[in-house]
Amino acid sequence: MRGSTRTSFRLLAVFAIVVCAEPSFLLSAQPGAKTEPEYLLGIWRLDLTRSRYSPGPPPKSETRTYIRDEEGLKGVVQRYLADGRQETIEYRANFDQEYPVSGTEAYDAVTFKRIDARTAQAVLSHAGQVFGVARRVISEDGQTMTITFRREASTTVNNVAVYRKESKR
Numbered sequence: 001m002r003g004s005t006r007t008s009f010r011l012l013a014v015f016a017i018v019v020c021a022e023p024s025f026l027l028s029a030q031p032g033a034k035t036e037p038e039y040l041l042g043i044w045r046l047d048l049t050r051s052r053y054s055p056g057p058p059p060k061s062e063t064r065t066y067i068r069d070e071e072g073l074k075g076v077v078q079r080y081l082a083d084g085r086q087e088t089i090e091y092r093a094n095f096d097q098e099y100p101v102s103g104t105e106a107y108d109a110v111t112f113k114r115i116d117a118r119t120a121q122a123v124l125s126h127a128g129q130v131f132g133v134a135r136r137v138i139s140e141d142g143q144t145m146t147i148t149f150r151r152e153a154s155t156t157v158n159n160v161a162v163y164r165k166e167s168k169r
Contacts, residue, residue, distance in 0.1 A: 039118075039142035040066050040073070044163035052160045057082040064145075064163060066093065077103075095120070107131040132157065 046062035060080040067074050077089040091110050092099035098111045107124040114120055118138045124131040132151030138144070143165045151157040 039138055040145075041068060042066065043166040044145050045166050047162045047164050050162040054158045055155055058159075062161070062163075063166075098125075 044064040063078045065076045072094040075093040079087045089103035091101040107126045109125045111123045120136045122134040134149045145163040147161045149159040
């Protein structure tokens with residue numbers, strides 16, 4: 001019986017080390033678990049002084065809100081454009097599946113792919129054709145988000161938008 005107790009203790013110790021070293025291990029093993037990093041959730045405001053828009057013009061302001069609900073991650077972009085128009089863009093921000101986008105005529109679908117723990121890539125499309133590609137990077141301290149957008153068209157668009165986290169929802 002004593003050897004059995006030692007074996008059980010060793011297995012329990014190994015399990016505890018694995019869970020403590022990698023807490024996402026348990027989350028990823030459960031169906032429907034929350035695997036999207038919590039640092040993305042909340043309200044992000046565009047910092048126009050640190051952003052670049054080529055060819056421009058930049059929006060007057062922009063706020064991105066990420067929330068979690070029963071279907072996963074949802075993104076809402078509230079954008080005020082330089083010409084006075086306003087857009088409220090809504091989409092699902094889960095990975096590895098195409099989702100519809102509402103609120104803009106520029107694109108109607110998005111597919112997100114995780115690059116690493118703090119980086120994701122989004123392919124935006126319209127009527128089945130790629131509209132542009134965006135890369136989202138969140139800083140190590142979780143307070144800055146940078147989205148680089150590139151589109152090859154008659155005029156190349158190359159925007160770098162920097163956001164500051166306002167709050168967590």
